[in-house]
Amino acid sequence: MSATPLRKPSADTAFDVERIRADFPILHNVRPHGKPLSFLDNAASSQMPQQVIDRIVRYETHEHANIHRGVHLLSTLATEAYEGARRSVQRFLNAKEDREIIFTTGCTEGVNLVMHGYGRKFIGAGDEIIVTHLEHHSNIVPWQMLCEEKGAKLRVAPIDDRGEVIQEAYDALFNERTKFVAISHVSNALGTINPVRRMIDVAHARGIPVLVDGAQAAPHIAVDVQALDCDFYAFSGHKVCGPTGSGALYGKAALLEKMQPFKGGGDMILSVTFEKTTFNTIPHKFEAGTPPIMPMIGLGAALDYLSAIGMDRIAAHEHALLEYATEQVSALDGVRIIGTAREKAAVLSFYVGEVHPHDVGTLLDEEGVAVRTGHHCAQPVMQRFGVPATVRASFAFYNTFAEVDALVEAIRKVQKLFG
Amino acid sequence: MDSKQLYQEVILDHNRKPRNYGPLEGATHVSEGLNPLCGDHIWLRLRVADDRIDAVAFEGQSCAICKASASMMTASIKGRSVGEAETLVTAFRGMVTGEVDPSTPGNPIGRLAVFSGVKDLPSRVKCAILPWHTLHAALGSQTVATTEGAQDPMGGAPS
Numbered sequence: 001m002s003a004t005p006l007r008k009p010s011a012d013t014a015f016d017v018e019r020i021r022a023d024f025p026i027l028h029n030v031r032p033h034g035k036p037l038s039f040l041d042n043a044a045s046s047q048m049p050q051q052v053i054d055r056i057v058r059y060e061t062h063e064h065a066n067i068h069r070g071v072h073l074l075s076t077l078a079t080e081a082y083e084g085a086r087r088s089v090q091r092f093l094n095a096k097e098d099r100e101i102i103f104t105t106g107c108t109e110g111v112n113l114v115m116h117g118y119g120r121k122f123i124g125a126g127d128e129i130i131v132t133h134l135e136h137h138s139n140i141v142p143w144q145m146l147c148e149e150k151g152a153k154l155r156v157a158p159i160d161d162r163g164e165v166i167q168e169a170y171d172a173l174f175n176e177r178t179k180f181v182a183i184s185h186v187s188n189a190l191g192t193i194n195p196v197r198r199m200i201d202v203a204h205a206r207g208i209p210v211l212v213d214g215a216q217a218a219p220h221i222a223v224d225v226q227a228l229d230c231d232f233y234a235f236s237g238h239k240v241c242g243p244t245g246s247g248a249l250y251g252k253a254a255l256l257e258k259m260q261p262f263k264g265g266g267d268m269i270l271s272v273t274f275e276k277t278t279f280n281t282i283p284h285k286f287e288a289g290t291p292p293i294m295p296m297i298g299l300g301a302a303l304d305y306l307s308a309i310g311m312d313r314i315a316a317h318e319h320a321l322l323e324y325a326t327e328q329v330s331a332l333d334g335v336r337i338i339g340t341a342r343e344k345a346a347v348l349s350f351y352v353g354e355v356h357p358h359d360v361g362t363l364l365d366e367e368g369v370a371v372r373t374g375h376h377c378a379q380p381v382m383q384r385f386g387v388p389a390t391v392r393a394s395f396a397f398y399n400t401f402a403e404v405d406a407l408v409e410a411i412r413k414v415q416k417l418f419g
Numbered sequence: 420m421d422s423k424q425l426y427q428e429v430i431l432d433h434n435r436k437p438r439n440y441g442p443l444e445g446a447t448h449v450s451e452g453l454n455p456l457c458g459d460h461i462w463l464r465l466r467v468a469d470d471r472i473d474a475v476a477f478e479g480q481s482c483a484i485c486k487a488s489a490s491m492m493t494a495s496i497k498g499r500s501v502g503e504a505e506t507l508v509t510a511f512r513g514m515v516t517g518e519v520d521p522s523t524p525g526n527p528i529g530r531l532a533v534f535s536g537v538k539d540l541p542s543r544v545k546c547a548i549l550p551w552h553t554l555h556a557a558l559g560s561q562t563v564a565t566t567e568g569a570q571d572p573m574g575g576a577p578s
Contacts (some may be wrong), residue, residue: 057522313451349485355483356481356482356483357482358457358459358482358484358543358546359426359482359483359484362425362542362543363426373456373457374458375458380460388458388460388480389457389458417426417431418431419436
């Protein structure tokens with residue numbers, strides 16, 4: 001047993017993590033089993049700062065009404081707040097226009113929207129769709145459903161032992177039948193950051209559109225959809241300190257305009273007769289029915305909150321946490337880290353000796369350390385590494401080096417119990 | 420509850436050295452148990468003659484709770500009648516879902532009571548119950564058991 005590890009200061013000395021933590025009531029309100037909470041399950045869902053909670057309360061207490069309809073004051077306020085949130089997303093992703101931002105209930109709905117709106121219209125029998133072996137089920141299953149329906153084929157870019165997509169193999173998948181590419185920006189199970197700019201360029205050289213699943217990237221790294229030149233970018237609100245039920249899809253205006261609607265109903269139409277319906281313009285064409293207004297306003301507030309801290313500073317702090325955690329956890333006897341890509345976001349997946357991840361998770365919880373255990377909705381990744389599941393610690397900008405120490409100490413206790 | 424209370428020496432011991440672990444020749448009843456959420460996956464094989472469980476064995480990949488539960492289950496049912504095994508299935512299920520107090524007089528649970536703490540860990544109830552679902556399935560000549568859907572101990576109706 002080694003001595004208590006020294007806590008490394010963050011590279012950014014001005015990054016005041018304690019001041020940031022003061023914004024998150026849940027980090028102080030909850031003491032699991034009487035222990036301080038170390039919330040290291042941020043890749044599943046992040047916590048919400050008081051600023052976002054306050055914004056939601058303000059909407060519900062001073063602005064609530066349906067949007068895009070009423071002529072009364074509250075409807076105007078609600079519409080302004082909702083459309084304001086759309087501009088927050090636009091700024092966060094550096095999209096050219098706010099009409100390129102479609103509100104969704106989360107990343108999964110964003111992928112499904114593109115599958116239905118673009119895929120079902122433009123992909124047919126014999127066509128091929130490329131994904132990677134790293135994908136979350138939400139960026140596999142919709143494409144499999146489309147392939148099943150249309151007689152198209154799913155092609156999978158393999159990964160190496162580090163958990164990196166083998167770029168030559170990815171390039172070699174392209175042929176004259178390739179019609180679409182769907183890739184994750186950051187792997188949820190392993191933390192690998194894919195070289196998406198390069199992968200997009202390869203697809204664009206053949207005129208093939210690319211969807212990027214940004215669920216795990218948006219919370220951790222500055223995303224610039226114009227610099228990436230991606231055609232679609234989807235992410236979830238509840239992983240960027242916003243509410244569940246919120247999310248957004250970016251799509252290039254020219255593509256969104258030629259796509260078919262995903263859902264039919266109110267707000268997505270310009271005129272309806274029983275003979276013919278004229279669809280609304282983008283983004284409204286894709287937002288049928290009354291949307292989750294409050295969650296989207298919360299999402300806007302969350303993105304403004306993150307932007308005020310600065311995504312580059314967030315990334316730097318998390319990188320320092322990941323480096324420290326990797327060093328400390330890999331120093332433990334018998335702990336195997338799964339996913340050692342050269343470019344990684346703040347995810348540490350591992351296996352403790354022969355102990356099943358679910359036992360590790362239960363015992364870590366006993367020490368106040370919240371982690372995810374399981375296949376992380378990425379069963380193909382688990383199969384690739386020959387494990388049924390992993391323990392996954394995933395960090396956010398409000399995590400501390402002391403919480404990494406708590407994780408390491410808790411793993412030691414598990415090893416002792418099972419030793 | 421304190422989860423260390425659950426990870427008692429007897430459970431850790433059955434996890435380390437599971438009883439009746441491996442294949443079984445001449446099995447009359449076989450079932451595969453799956454917990455798709457956490458990946459627990461076991462095979463249970465029984466040799467039943469004249470309504471009596473003469474031999475039983477399991478193998479697979481699972482967490483300590485599931486493996487110890489399977490190990491202790493096989494030890495408990497070997498030599499028992501099919502009806503007695505089914506009574507234990509009901510008693511075990513009642514205990515880990517918190518519906519039945521195992522200390523009630525006449526409860527057949529015996530030393531399986533070490534699993535009673537599972538009822539306070541809702542995310543682990545399925546791990547403990549999977550071998551028993553699999554046993555119930557095998558005795559009913561079903562080839563697959565799961566902890567989901569109608570067989571969900573945390574929501575579905577008893578199967």
